[in-house]
Amino acid sequence: MGGMDDLYREQILEHHRRPHNQGTLAAPSISLEGRNPNCGDVINLQLQVSDAGVITDVAFLGKGCAISQAGTSLITDELRGKSLDEVLSLGSPFVMELLGVEVGPARVHCALLGLETTQKAIASLRSK
Amino acid sequence: MTVRLAETPVTTWHNADGTLDPVKVRAAYPILATRPGGRPLHYLDSAATAQRPQRVVDAVTKYLFTANANPHRGAYTLAQMATDGYEGARARIAQFFNVPATELVMLGSATEALNLVARSWGKANLRRGDVVLVTEAEHHANLIPWQQITREMDADLEFIPVDDVTGEILWDRLDSLIKLKPKMIAVGHVSNVLGSIAPLAEIAKAAHQVGALLCVDGCQAVANMPVSIPHTGADFYAFSAHKMGGLYAGGGLWARAELLAEMAPIETGGDMIHSVRLRDAEFTTGTQRFEAGTPDASGAIALAAACDLLDEFGREQIHAHETRMIERILRELPEVLPDARILGPRDARQRAGLVAFASELIHAHDLAEILDRRGVAIRAGFHCAQPLHEQLEVGSSARVSVAPYTTHEDLDALFAGLRDARTVFEG
Numbered sequence: 001m002g003g004m005d006d007l008y009r010e011q012i013l014e015h016h017r018r019p020h021n022q023g024t025l026a027a028p029s030i031s032l033e034g035r036n037p038n039c040g041d042v043i044n045l046q047l048q049v050s051d052a053g054v055i056t057d058v059a060f061l062g063k064g065c066a067i068s069q070a071g072t073s074l075i076t077d078e079l080r081g082k083s084l085d086e087v088l089s090l091g092s093p094f095v096m097e098l099l100g101v102e103v104g105p106a107r108v109h110c111a112l113l114g115l116e117t118t119q120k121a122i123a124s125l126r127s128k
Numbered sequence: 129m130t131v132r133l134a135e136t137p138v139t140t141w142h143n144a145d146g147t148l149d150p151v152k153v154r155a156a157y158p159i160l161a162t163r164p165g166g167r168p169l170h171y172l173d174s175a176a177t178a179q180r181p182q183r184v185v186d187a188v189t190k191y192l193f194t195a196n197a198n199p200h201r202g203a204y205t206l207a208q209m210a211t212d213g214y215e216g217a218r219a220r221i222a223q224f225f226n227v228p229a230t231e232l233v234m235l236g237s238a239t240e241a242l243n244l245v246a247r248s249w250g251k252a253n254l255r256r257g258d259v260v261l262v263t264e265a266e267h268h269a270n271l272i273p274w275q276q277i278t279r280e281m282d283a284d285l286e287f288i289p290v291d292d293v294t295g296e297i298l299w300d301r302l303d304s305l306i307k308l309k310p311k312m313i314a315v316g317h318v319s320n321v322l323g324s325i326a327p328l329a330e331i332a333k334a335a336h337q338v339g340a341l342l343c344v345d346g347c348q349a350v351a352n353m354p355v356s357i358p359h360t361g362a363d364f365y366a367f368s369a370h371k372m373g374g375l376y377a378g379g380g381l382w383a384r385a386e387l388l389a390e391m392a393p394i395e396t397g398g399d400m401i402h403s404v405r406l407r408d409a410e411f412t413t414g415t416q417r418f419e420a421g422t423p424d425a426s427g428a429i430a431l432a433a434a435c436d437l438l439d440e441f442g443r444e445q446i447h448a449h450e451t452r453m454i455e456r457i458l459r460e461l462p463e464v465l466p467d468a469r470i471l472g473p474r475d476a477r478q479r480a481g482l483v484a485f486a487s488e489l490i491h492a493h494d495l496a497e498i499l500d501r502r503g504v505a506i507r508a509g510f511h512c513a514q515p516l517h518e519q520l521e522v523g524s525s526a527r528v529s530v531a532p533y534t535t536h537e538d539l540d541a542l543f544a545g546l547r548d549a550r551t552v553f554e555g
Contacts, residue, residue: 064523106497110493
């Protein structure tokens with residue numbers, strides 16, 4: 001069982017059991033569903049963005065593995081006050097640092113579901 | 129199924145009472161002695177792909193090193209040896225399924241076989257408003273080709289439902305659905321999620337009474353139970369080589385000669401023609417018409433060797449062994465993981481090869497990851513049957529599948545890993 005406690009540390013399990021920013025926004029600027037097609041992880045993410053292009057609020061509802069839900073919970077905690085450009089520049093190392101663990105290749109897409117859905121939401125907001 | 133296909137068991141693989149001994153069987157599969165990641169391998173994902181026996185790889189090596197040339201071409205001795213090897217393999221595989229070699233089309237995969245039926249038979253026979261009937265539990269390979277062709281031909285796709293709670297396919301609904309007078313009924317012989325064995329003889333009877341054909345996806349049946357295709361009542365039967373211990377590429381389609389003769393090839397090119405002029409071509413007859421290009425002779429050789437081994441194990445014996453393994457999983461799983469929702473029948477005798485389940489406490493992916501720490505390999509996800517999971521309102525499921533080489537030690541490791549997972553998630 002060596003190494004298991006790294007991935008399923010209490011912090012990750014806690015975010016999985018009680019995700020932060022869970023729910024919906026009253027007047028989101030954009031809503032987007034993110035999915036991992038093969039595993040069934042799904043999140044519905046909402047962002048509220050100011051005219052200046054800064055994220056002012058975020059909420060999500062999700063279902064899926066601990067890594068996908070904890071990853072989304074952790075990343076959403078970081079979004080408020082960040083500009084859209086700042087969020088677009090974030091990559092996988094940022095999420096891994098939040099999780100506090102290097103996720104194996106098979107789980108990277110789980111870990112990144114929150115960030116990637118956020119970035120797709122921003123792209124789709126901009127193309128509106 | 130009462131048809132007995134297995135030859136007298138060779139005792140190398142059996143106990144004194146004639147039952148299969150998985151510990152002896154393991155010796156035929158070199159990978160089972162390896163330690164991926166430094167852990168013993170408990171491979172419980174044979175429904176995704178079976179492990180390869182040493183003798184399958186040896187047969188391919190021997191063929192490639194002693195008889196390799198392009199089959200069906202060339203007038204020299206070696207080319208004839210290559211052709212004999214390939215056609216001999218086809219004959220062996222046909223014998224395994226109890227069908228004539230002249231009716232067995234060798235293809236790249238079961239997916240290719242099912243696409244061939246949908247695109248060739250479907251294109252020629254479906255008209256506006258015609259009905260194709262499939263189950264809600266189909267593997268994507270026996271669903272999407274029918275979605276595509278019914279859309280193209282303006283035909284209708286209808287569904288035999290599953291019970292939302294138990295996940296069992298509601299075959300008795302066929303009584304009313306058959307009144308739609310479907311042209312084609314396409315079902316899996318064994319569901320790759322529910323594990324349930326379809327009552328093919330009854331389905332075939334109902335289908336044929338209204339003039340429908342029955343197309344069967346046999347992928348999850350052929351390695352796990354005796355399959356004599358003529359006894360299934362199927363009009364088309366597709367199977368995949370790698371689930372039987374063959375190589376990755378390879379699969380086949382059986383259909384009666386008359387049906388094949390009426391079907392147009394989808395792929396055209398070399399090795400499937402009678403004569404070619406600059407502006408048109410005449411296709412050859414028989415199975416070769418559907419096998420354009422140089423055939424995968426090494427894949428056929430491998431599959432024939434895999435058939436030999438499965439018959440040495442005895443397919444009745446394989447099925448009996450796997451049923452015992454499944455009985456234990458069905459019995460112990462609720463004790464070890466009380467919130468596990470088992471998808472499909474609770475009676476092991478109605479199943480072949482696999483058990484899938486979902487847990488609210490532990491997502492299937494987390495479970496697979498934690499089991500991997502003990503070297504236990506299971507499948508997590510939708511298993512290429514997403515609509516079924518949506519119907520059952522299951523985000524994703526964990527699937528345990530068994531094989532002739534599955535031992536009680538493998539299941540001990542599975543249950544130990546499930547206990548680990550509970551400890552982690554219950555905190």
